[in-house]
Amino acid sequence: MNNFFTAGTALAILGCLILGSLYAWLMYYSNRQLDHRLKIALTIARALAVSLIAFLLFAPLIKKVSHTLEKPLIVIAQDNSLSVVQAEAPSFNAKKYQNDLQQLSKKLSEKFEVKTYSFGDSVRQGLNFSGKDKTTNANALITQINDELLNRNVGAIILATDGIFNRGGNPAYELNKIKSPVYTIALGDTLPKKDALVANVNYNNLVYLDNDFTLDIQVQATDSKGEETRLTILEDGNKIKEEPISINSSAFVKDIAVKLKASKMGMHKYTISIAPLKNEITTRNNSQTIFVEVIDGRQKILLAAASPHPDLAVIRQAATQNKHYEVDVVLADELDNIDLSKYNLVILHQLPSAVFNNNAFFNKLQQSKLSCWFILGAQSNVNALNQIQKSVQFVRSSNNTQEVFGYLTNNFTLFNIELPDVKQLQQYDPLISPTANFRINGANYTVLNQRIGRVNTESPLWFFMTDDDKKLSFLLAEGIWKWKLEEAKSEKNYPFVNELINKTIQYLSVKDDKRKFKVYPAKSTFEENENIVLNATLYNDAYEPVNTPEVNVVLKNTEGKTFNYAFSKTTNAYHLDAGMLPKGTYSYTASTTLGEKKYEAKGLIYINETIVEYQQTTANHQLLSQISVQSGGKMYLPDNLLKIADEIEKSDKVKTISYEDRKFEELISLKWLFILILLLLSAEWFLRKRNGEI
Numbered sequence: 001m002n003n004f005f006t007a008g009t010a011l012a013i014l015g016c017l018i019l020g021s022l023y024a025w026l027m028y029y030s031n032r033q034l035d036h037r038l039k040i041a042l043t044i045a046r047a048l049a050v051s052l053i054a055f056l057l058f059a060p061l062i063k064k065v066s067h068t069l070e071k072p073l074i075v076i077a078q079d080n081s082l083s084v085v086q087a088e089a090p091s092f093n094a095k096k097y098q099n100d101l102q103q104l105s106k107k108l109s110e111k112f113e114v115k116t117y118s119f120g121d122s123v124r125q126g127l128n129f130s131g132k133d134k135t136t137n138a139n140a141l142i143t144q145i146n147d148e149l150l151n152r153n154v155g156a157i158i159l160a161t162d163g164i165f166n167r168g169g170n171p172a173y174e175l176n177k178i179k180s181p182v183y184t185i186a187l188g189d190t191l192p193k194k195d196a197l198v199a200n201v202n203y204n205n206l207v208y209l210d211n212d213f214t215l216d217i218q219v220q221a222t223d224s225k226g227e228e229t230r231l232t233i234l235e236d237g238n239k240i241k242e243e244p245i246s247i248n249s250s251a252f253v254k255d256i257a258v259k260l261k262a263s264k265m266g267m268h269k270y271t272i273s274i275a276p277l278k279n280e281i282t283t284r285n286n287s288q289t290i291f292v293e294v295i296d297g298r299q300k301i302l303l304a305a306a307s308p309h310p311d312l313a314v315i316r317q318a319a320t321q322n323k324h325y326e327v328d329v330v331l332a333d334e335l336d337n338i339d340l341s342k343y344n345l346v347i348l349h350q351l352p353s354a355v356f357n358n359n360a361f362f363n364k365l366q367q368s369k370l371s372c373w374f375i376l377g378a379q380s381n382v383n384a385l386n387q388i389q390k391s392v393q394f395v396r397s398s399n400n401t402q403e404v405f406g407y408l409t410n411n412f413t414l415f416n417i418e419l420p421d422v423k424q425l426q427q428y429d430p431l432i433s434p435t436a437n438f439r440i441n442g443a444n445y446t447v448l449n450q451r452i453g454r455v456n457t458e459s460p461l462w463f464f465m466t467d468d469d470k471k472l473s474f475l476l477a478e479g480i481w482k483w484k485l486e487e488a489k490s491e492k493n494y495p496f497v498n499e500l501i502n503k504t505i506q507y508l509s510v511k512d513d514k515r516k517f518k519v520y521p522a523k524s525t526f527e528e529n530e531n532i533v534l535n536a537t538l539y540n541d542a543y544e545p546v547n548t549p550e551v552n553v554v555l556k557n558t559e560g561k562t563f564n565y566a567f568s569k570t571t572n573a574y575h576l577d578a579g580m581l582p583k584g585t586y587s588y589t590a591s592t593t594l595g596e597k598k599y600e601a602k603g604l605i606y607i608n609e610t611i612v613e614y615q616q617t618t619a620n621h622q623l624l625s626q627i628s629v630q631s632g633g634k635m636y637l638p639d640n641l642l643k644i645a646d647e648i649e650k651s652d653k654v655k656t657i658s659y660e661d662r663k664f665e666e667l668i669s670l671k672w673l674f675i676l677i678l679l680l681l682s683a684e685w686f687l688r689k690r691n692g693e694i
Contacts, residue, residue, distance in 0.1 A: 012055065013055065015054075016051040016052075016054040016055040017047070017051045019050065019051065019054050020046070020047040020048065020049070020050035020051030020052075020054060021047045021051075023046065023047070023050045024042075024043040024044070024046040024047035024050065025043065025047075027043075027046060028042060028043045028046070033691075033692075034691060035691075038687060038691065041687070042684050042687060042688065045680045045681075045683055045684040046680075046684055048680055049677050049680040049681050049684070052673060052676065052677050052680075053677060056673065064662070064663050065660060065661070065662050066660075066661045067658050067659065067660055067661070068658070068659045068661065069656055069657070069658055069659075070152075070153045070656065070657050070658075070659060071111070071112055071113050071153070071656055072112050072113070072153050072154075072155025072156070072654045072655065072656065072657075073112065073113045073114070073115060073149065073152055073153055073154050073155060074108050074112045074113070074114045074115075074155055074156050074157075074158065074648065074654075075114075075115050075116075075117065075145060075149070075154060075156070075157045075158065076101070076104070076105055076108075076114060076115070076116045076117070076127070076158045076160070077116075077117040077118070077119055077141055077145075077157065077158065077159050077160065077161075078101065078116070078117070078118045078119075078127050078128065078129065078160045079118075079119060079120065079136060079138075079159075079160060079161035079162060079187065080118040080119065080120040080124075080128045080129070080130060080131060080132070080133050081120040081121075081131065081133045081134070081135065081136040081164075081613055082131055082132065082133065082134055082613035082614070083136065083162055083164045083188065083613045083614075083616065083617065084131050084161070084162050084187050084188060085131030086131075086281070086282060086613065086614065086617060087162065087188045087189050087193065087281070087617040087618065087619060088187075088188065088189065089188065089189040090189070092187075092189075092638060094129070097638045097641075098127075098129050100638070100641050100642055101127065101160065101185075101641060102127065103642065104158070104641055104642055104644060104645055105127070107642075107645045108645055108648065111649065112155060112648075112654075115149075117141060117144075117145075119133075119136070119137065119138060119140065119141040120132075120133020120134075120135060120136055120137070121133040121134060121135050121137070121529045122137075122140065123140050123141050123144045133529075133613075134528070134529045134610040134611075134612070134613055135166055135167045135529060135610065135612055135613065136161070136164055136165050136166055136167060136613070137165070137167035137168040138159075138161065138165050138168065138171035139165075139167075139168030139169055139171050139174055140167075140168055141171070142171050142174040142175055142177075142178070143174065145157070145178065146174075146177060146178065153656075153657045154178055154180045155180060155648065155651075155653070155654035155655070156180055156181050156182070156183060156633065156648050156651070156653075156654055157175070157178065157180055157181070157182045157183070157631075157633075158182075158183045158184075158185065158644060159182055159183070159184050159185070159624075159627070160184075160185035160187060160641075161184070161185075161187060161624070162186070162187045162188030162619040162620070163186070163188070163619055163620030163621055163622075163623040163624045164188070164613075164616050164619065164620055166612040166613065166615070166616070167612075170623070171627070172623075172626065172627050172630065175627060175631060176630070176631070180631070180653070181628075181631050181632040181633035181651065181653050181654075182627050182628055182631040182633040183628060183633040183634055183635075183636065183644050183647065183648070184624040184625070184627055184628045184633070184634075184635045184636070185635075185636055185637075185638060185641050185644075186619065186621045186624050186625075186635055186636070186637055186638070187619065187638060188618075188619025188621075189618070189619055190618060190619050190620075190621050191618070192222040192223050192250075192251075192618050193222065193223060193280075193281040193617055193618070194222065194223045194224050194277060194279055194280045194281060195221065195222050195223070195224070195277075195280050195281045195282065195285070195617055196219070196220070196221040196224055196227070196229055196247070196252075196274055196276070196277050196280060196286065197219070197220055197221070197274070197285035197286060197614070197615060198217065198218075198219060198272050198273065198274060198285065198286065198287060198288045199218045199219065199220040199253075199615060200216075200217070200218040201215055201216070201217050201218075201272055201288050201290055202215075202216040203215050203216070203290055203292065204292070205290070205291065205292055205293060205524075205525070206292075206293050206295065207262045207292060207293070207294055207295075208262065208294070208295060208296070208297035208298070208324060209262055209263075209264075209265055209294055209295065209296045209297070209298065210261070210262060210263065210298075211261075211262050211323075212259055212260070212261055212262075213259075213260055213261075213262060213292070214257055214258065214259050214260070215233070215257070215258045215260065215270070215272065215290075216255065216256075216257055217231070217255070217256045217257075217258060217272055218253065218254070218255050218256075219231065219245060219252075219253075219254045219256065219274060220252060220253050220254075221247045221252040221277075222250065222251060222252070222617075222618070223250055224247045224250075224252065224277055224280070225247060225248065225249055225250045225252070226247065226248075227247045227277050227278075228244065228245070228246055228247070229244075229245050229247065229274045229275045229276075229277060230242060230243070230244050230245065230274065230275040231243045231244075231245055231256065231272070231273075231274050232271075232272075232273050232274070232275070233258060233270060233271070233272050233273075234269075234270065234271040234273075235260075235268055235269070235270055236268055236269055237269075237271075240260070241258055241260075243256065245274065262292075262294040264294060265294050265295065265296055266293070266294060267291055267292075267293050267294075267524065267604060267606070268291065268292050268293075268294060269289060269290075269291055269585075269606070270289070270290050270291070270292060271287055271288075271289050272287060272288050272289075272290070273286055273287030273288075274286050274287070281617055282614050282617065284611055284614040285611055285614035285615055288611070289608055289609070290525075290608075291524065291525045291606050291608075293524060297324040298324050298325070298326055299324060299325050299326070299344045299345065299505070299509040300326045300328070300342055300343045300344055300345075301319060301325060301326065301327045301328070301343065301344065301345045301346075301347060301505065301509070302328055302330060302338065302340070302343045302345070302346045302347065303315060303316060303327050303328065303329045303330070303347045303349065304330050304331075304332070304335055304338075304346065304347065304348050304349065304351055305329070305330075305331055305332065305348075305349040305350065305351065306331075306332050306349065306350040306351050306353035306355065306356055306379045306380075307331065307332070307350075307353075307379065308331070309349060309350070309377075309478065309481075310481035311349060311375065311478055311479065311480055311481050312329055312349060313481070314480055314481045314484045314497065314501070315327075315347065315349075315480075315501055316329060317498075318497065318498040318501035318502055319501065319502065319505055321498065321502070322502060322506075325505065325509075328343075332351065332353065332355070332356035332358075333356070335356075335358060335361045336358065336360070336361065338361070340364055340365060340368045340370060341368070343370060344370070344371075344509045344511075345370065345371050345372075345373065345505060345508050345509040346365060346370050346371070346372050346373070347372075347373040347375065348372060348373070348374050348375065349375045349377070349478070350375065350376065350377040350378070350379040350380045350478060351380075352380070352381045352384035352385055352388065353379040353380060353381055354379060354381050355379075357381060357384045362387075362388045365388065366388060366389075369468075369469055369470050370470070371470055371471040371472065371473075371508040371509065372389075372470065372472055372473075372508075373472075373473040373474075373475070373504065373505075373508055374389075374392075374472070374473070374474050374475070375475045375477075375478060376433065376434055376474070376475065376476045376477060376478065377401075377432060377433075377434070377477065377478030377479075378401050378432055378434065378478065380434055382394035382397045382434055382436050383397065389467065389472070390441060390467070391440070391441055391442060391465045391467050391472055392438055392439070392440055392441070392465075392474055393438065393439045393441065394434075394436045394437070394438045395436070395437050395438070395439065396436060396437050397434060397435070397436035397437075398435050398436070400434075400435040401432050401433060401434055401435060402432075402433055402435050402452070403430035403431070403432065403433075404430055404431055404432075404433045404450045404451065404452060404461060404476075404477055405426075405428065405430050405431075405450070405451035405452075406425070406428070406431070406448035406449070406450065406451065406461045406462065407425060407426075407448065407449055407451050407456055408425065408447070408448060409446050409447060409448070409449055412445060412446065412447045413445065414445050414447075414464055414507055415503045415506070415507050416503075417447070417496075417499055417500060417503055418494060418496070418499060424487075424493055424494065424496070425496070427486060428482070428483045428486050429479070429482040429483070429486060430479075431461075431477030431478060431479040431480065431482075431483075432477055432478050432479050433450075433461075433476050433477035433478075434476075438476075440460070440463075440465070442465055442466075442467075443465070443466075444460065444463045444464065444465045445463060445464045445465075446460040446461075446462070446463040446464075447462050447463065447464070447500070448460070448461040448462040448463075449461055450476075460474075460476070461475070461476055461477060462474070462475045462476075462500075464504075464507070469512075469514065471507065471508045472508075473504055473507075473508055480497060480501075483496075483497045484497050514543075515601075516538065516539040516540075516543075516594075516599060517536070517537075517538050517539075517590075517592060517599035517600070517601050518536065518537050518601060519534060519535070519536040519553070519588070519590040519601035519603065520534070520535055520536075520603070521533065521534050521535075521588075521603070521605050522534070522535065524604075524605065524606065525605075525606045525607075525608060526605065526606070526607050526608070527607070527608055527610045528580065528581070528582060528583045528607050528608065528609055528610050529580060529610050530580065531577050531578070531579055531580060532555075532577070532578040532579065532580070532581055532605065532607070533575075533576065533577055533578070534553065534567070534575075534576040534578065534588070534590075535573065535574065535575055535576075536551050536567055536573065536574035536575075536576075536590060536601070537573045537574070538551070538573075538574070538592060538594060538599070540594065545572040545573060546572070546594065547569045547570070547571075547572055547573060547574055548594075549592050549593055549594050550566060550567075550592065551566070551567040551574050551590060551591070551592040552564065552565070552566050552567070552590065552591055552592070553565050553566075553567065553576065553588055553589065553590040553591075554588065554589050554590075555578065555581070555586045555587070555588050555605075556586060556587050556588075556589075557581075557582075557584045557585065557586050558584055558585055559584075563578070563581070565578055567590075581607055582607065583607045583608060583609040584606075584607055585604065585605075585606055585607075586604065586605050586606075586607065587602065587603070587604055588602065588603055588604070588605065589601075589602050590602075621635070632653060634647060
């Protein structure tokens with residue numbers, strides 16, 4: 001519909017007609033040769049043509065209004081998960097139900113637009129009744145409907161499910177966003193069936209060697225009062241625990257805490273199962289398999305000292321607060337028999353000293369590439385220290401000592417430490433430092449600077465460096481036991497000394513991973529309905545990430561079947577999505593070549609059977625009724641699902657929507673006006689030519 005004739009438009013038309021008529025009158029008024037009737041016709045043609053041209057130049061915009069009708073769109077979604085098939089009602093006729101749902105879709109298509117979906121592990125177009133999906137994620141369905149049908153006239157949603165949603169949570173909230181009535185078809189059986197299951201296992205998937213860890217197991221049983229079963233736990237196929245269970249109620253729940261010991265490093269498979277009951281609905285939920293990785297988190301520390309000293313007790317006490325640190329305190333005369341290969345970190349307290357400068361021990365230390373923490377004091381031999389390391393060189397040393405205080409720097413980034421109250425740090429007694437000038441060769445990270453008297457200097461007191469692959473720390477003074485005593489005077493004091501010692505040990509003892517080719521799965525254990533994802537990184541000799549060469553990987557299961565893949569390249573690394581694989585244990589071997597060097601990385605991944613669809617076998621029709629009521633729909637049983645079509649047709653919420661589209665156009669865009677002007681001017685030219693006027 002065009003809104004064209006307004007007061008302004010009428011005035012414009014009148015003005016253009018006057019202009020065109022005046023132009024034509026001036027052109028033909030004085031012409032005496034043309035026939036009178038022909039002159040009138042030519043004048044009219046010229047007047048109309050000029051008027052139209054003028055109107056095209058000065059005319060206002062034309063408002064065009066159009067209306068588009070959109071029929072309601074009906075969504076039919078079928079739950080295609082295992083639980084729908086697993087717990088069918090005794091009277092349920094699967095073939096009749098499938099025919100009825102397809103007939104419902106066909107009937108609704110006569111008056112409405114219909115879109116069909118199936119959902120479970122994922123959301124797919126069309127109706128699928130196979131019941132093979134191993135999870136039910138209705139939220140993913142609602143999210144996809146929201147995305148695909150945004151701003152569409154969604155009249156109603158028909159949701160056929162048993163109400164058991166084990167991924168993505170309750171879809172009721174997400175359905176509210178669509179603001180359409182939801183008609184639910186209640187599948188499954190609400191009557192509890194005889195079943196016993198391992199409902200849940202809580203555990204830590206990473207534990208430390210020789211530590212105890214606990215499996216919190218929940219066993220449930222329905223409609224099995226008076227029955228007996230037995231809980232069994234297998235570790236890597238070997239039975240390690242067995243316990244009888246008496247089921248003493250119809251809705252039985254029992255929590256069992258099993259304490260185990262991590263006695264062997266590596267990935268360990270634990271199978272928690274209960275013996276099946278006679279005539280129970282399914283035994284697929286009678287066991288769960290979990291994987292626990294045992295790592296040796298213990299760090300062995302050699303604390304070597306020139307002689308007994310209170311600092312040693314402070315360092316040992318702070319370090320052993322972490323149960324994964326083991327500290328051996330060894331005095332100088334006992335160092336000859338020390339096997340450095342057993343240690344992750346060496347702390348040298350005032351070593352080398354004036355009385356101990358065992359070249360054999362220090363040579364072994366240099367060759368071991370162990371990280372070291374050097375603590376200097378009155379007994380230190382700084383000249384000998386210059387010989388066993390080159391990172392810090394001491395010059396113009398004397399046998400004198402000086403008192404130094406410490407203050408925190410503002411730019412320390414190697415690890416996070418709590419900043420104690422400034423007054424607390426200022427109250428600490430001074431430490432004793434050898435009097436010597438020193439030069440630091442290379443980058444250093446200083447946590448404490450020296451304060452001499454009341455003057456804050458820029459000279460480091462406690463700092464960190466690296467020497468090739470070795471991490472080094474230097475504390476250029478002894479006497480931190482006095483700081484510990486100062487902290488003990490008040491319970492309000494922050495335990496700064498313990499934290500700084502612990503963080504220093506932690507930083508120095510952790511080894512950097514210097515492998516040039518690394519392959520690591522997104523996680524060590526996958527569910528069988530998850531995509532297997534591997535990532536890889538490759539470094540050149542300068543330890544810069546590169547991804548120019550191809551990277552291939554072979555996955556192999558316990559039966560010997562192999563799966564070959566090639567990694568895809570990301571910005572500066574590699575990524576592989578291997579899709580879904582059957583449950584089991586898989587080894588992987590990835591390989592690549594950079595230049596003339598070949599690299600290989602190996603590992604294991606574990607794929608668990610997904611059993612969540614067997615964990616609940618009783619349909620939740622109450623939830624379906626709640627969803628329908630709150631959205632303005634109704635719940636139907638499968639036998640009556642064809643009535644949904646009549647209900648939708650009668651509903652005043654399912655309406656055809658008329659969309660009004662308004663837009664403004666210029667007259668110059670109308671082609672028929674150009675054709676009319678061309679015809680008028682052409683006719684005028686032809687008649688004038690015929691009569692000798694041109």
